Amino acid sequence: MNTQPFTIDDLKRILLEGAGADESVDLDRDILDTQFEQLGYESLALLETSSRIEREYGITLSDTILADATTPRLLLDAVNAHLADGAAA
Amino acid sequence: MTVPVVITGLGIASPNGLGKEAYWAATRAGRGGIGPVTRFDxxxxxxxxxxEVPGFAAEDHLPSRLLPQTDxxxxxxxxxxxxxxxxxxxxPEDTEAFDMGVVTASSSGGFEFGQNELRKLWARGSQHVSAYQSFAWFYAVNSGQISIRHGMKGPSGVLVxxxxxxxxxxxxxxxxxxxGTRMIVSGSVDASxxxxxxxxxxxxxxxxxQDDPDRAYLPFDARAAGHVAGEGGAILIMERAEDARERGARVYGEVAGYGATFDPRPGSGREPALRRAIxxxxAEAGCxxxxxxxxxxxxxxxxxxxxxxxxxxxxxxxxGGVPVTAPKTMTGRLYSGAAPLDLAxxxxxMESGLIPPTTNVDPDPSLGLDLVTGAARPARVGTALVLARGYGGFNSAAVLRSSLSD
Structure with a gap:
């Protein structure tokens, strides 16, 4: 199991692999606090993204985490909290 | 009173040519696109x-956002x-969203996408199945994706x-x-x-x-033994003749008549219903x-x-009362994409005054057809009839009338 912290670069890679990127959005600028919706990712793209994160990191993210994590920073925090729990257990 | 409806735009992806110009250059010359399967072993x-449609690289034409979710x-x-x-x-961005709809056809849905996801399901487990499998295989997915891409919120659907x-x-x-809808994106593209x-x-x-591309698909020939499957089709822009005229659009022709029938039960001994569809x-076209x-x-x-x-x-x-042709001998049968490509x-x-040929076929004289074979036949084409039958008994016929014919 990968216990490295989950970084914005990891998230960008997974977003690109699973859902691509909107032509009008530059993922390389500071997007940490931009709403996923404004980045062009609707609920299905986030579902695909979370399932890829789950696969890669061997974790299970609950539906509420996904619903609440409306920005990259919130999603990073949620995933890293999960990874820390797993490492502590 | 019926409102005349015309076709004002053609978008073509055919095994013998990607794009309208490439397709027509090949088709009028009798150049086919059937060959060994390359998309899988x-x-x-x-x-x-x-x-197979040649030279199509989706990433050259579509945003990366659409690639993971499309067949x-x-x-x-x-x-x-x-x-x-x-x-x-x-x-489309200058047109009212509810004035534009999308009505396409489908025969199989996104089979290649679906197959890949089913393979992941059985080989690696449900977590590996793409979230986009939820719609990417749908019959209606082409209509849906076209409508989303262009913000078209008018009546939309799919015919199967x-x-x-x-x-x-x-x-x-x-x-x-x-x-009352101003413009509909119609036609169909299939690929499986x-x-x-x-x-x-x-x-x-x-x-x-058959393994010889020139002998594999021979309709109306004594050697006929099935068809070659193909991918592609044509997307057509349809609107009221009056609207097209008002905005000064180039009009290819009018969809002047249509008939659809269903065959009688097999073994009933009754005549198939294609004649009735014609x-x-x-009758609707007044022809x-x-x-x-x-x-x-x-x-x-x-x-x-x-x-x-x-x-x-x-x-x-x-x-022998009318020239008959089947340019699909150059492409294989494209399922729901076939008839829109024939309409195109x-x-x-009509535009070029040439009937494209039926290639490779040596017509069976007992069928009594004036089949256009060998090379394109120069002719004034003012009115054309397109026929399409679907597995299980569907018969449809459409009459097109050239805008140049009056």
């Missing part, structure tokens, strides 16, 4: 030839729709009646325009050159098992048989189906 299968048929349809809109000179669906969709689009699509078609028993389409300049045949290449189609044509037009070919035939 077909060597263990009884059928090893296909009509090949949807990518082809999206690009063909872009081309058709540009051809028609329509900018195998090959006949390509005409049924155009007829439904016309119906929606007559009810993948093992799942292949076994489904093989189970139908109508695929040719008569309905002619006598003598007014039709060319028939684009369904061309099943199954001997009894060829006989039934020839009988229907002869019953309406008299033996008919419109281009």
């Amino acid at each position: 077909a060597s263990p299968y009884p059928a090893r030839l296909a009509g 090949r048929m949807t990518r082809l349809a999206l690009v063909a729709a872009d081309w058709a809109l540009a051809d028609a000179g329509i900018k 009646s195998d090959q006949a669906g390509g005409l049924d969709a155009v007829a439904h689009a016309r119906r929606q325009i007559r009810k 050159v993948c093992p799942w699509g292949w076994v489904a078609q093989l189970a139908g028993g109508r695929l040719s098992t 008569e309905l389409a002619l 006598a048989p003598g007014d039709i300049d060319v028939v684009f045949a369904d061309a099943a290449a199954v001997p009894e189906l060829d006989r039934a189609e020839a009988d229907a044509i002869s019953a309406v037009f008299g033996p 070919a008919a419109l281009l035939a």
Whole structure:
């Protein structure tokens, strides 16, 4: 199991692999606090993204985490909290 | 009072040419696009030839956001729709969303996408299945993706009646325009050159098992032994003749008549219903048989189906009474994409005064058809009849009238 912290670069890679990127959005600028919706990712793209994160990191993210994590920073925090729990257990 | 509905834009993805110009240059010259299957290893299968669209790199035409969520048929349809809109000179962003709809046809849905996801399900588990599997395989997905891409919120849908669906969709689009929608993106693109699509078609028993591309698909020929499967089709922009005229659009032609029928129960001994579909389409167009300049045949290449189609044509037009052609001999059968491509070919035939040929075929004289073979035949084409039959008994016929004919 990968216990490295989950970084914005990891998230960008997974977003690109699973859902691509909107032509009008530059993922390389500071997007940490931009709403996923404004980045062009609707609920299905986030579902695909979370399932890829789950696969890669061997974790299970609950539906509420996904619903609440409306920005990259919130999603990073949620995933890293999960990874820390797993490492502590 | 019926409102005349015309076609003002063509977007084409065909095995013998990607794009309208490439398609027509190949088709008028009788140049085919059937060859060995390259999209998967077909060597263990009884059928090893296909009509594959050449040189299509989706990433050259579509944003990366669309690639993970689309089957090949949807990518082809999206690009063909872009081309058709540009051809028609329509900018969706400048048009009221509810004035634009999308009505396409489908025969199998996104089989290649679906097969890949099912493989992941069984080989690696449900966590590995793409979230986009929820819609990417749908029959309606091409209509949906075109409507989302261009913000088209008017009446939309999909018609599923195998090959006949390509005409049924155009007829439904016309119906929606007559009810008040300004413009409908119609036509159809199909693609399922993948093992799942292949076994489904093989189970139908109508695929040719010939390995020579020039001898594999021979409708109306004594050697007919099934068809070659192909991918592609045409997307058509349809609108009211009055609107097209007002905005100064180039009009290819009018969808002047349509008829759809269903065959009687097999073994009933009753006549197949294709003749009736032709008569309905002619009647609606106000055409006598003598007014039709060319028939684009369904061309099943199954001997009894060829006989039934020839009988229907002869019953309406008299033996040898009308030129008949099947340019799909150059592409294979494209399922729901076939008839829209034939409509496009008919419109281009009107424009260039040439009936494209039926290639490779040595017509069976006992069928009594005036089949255009060898090379394109120069002719004034003012009115054309396009036929399409779907597996299970669907028959559809459409009459196109050139805008140059008055």
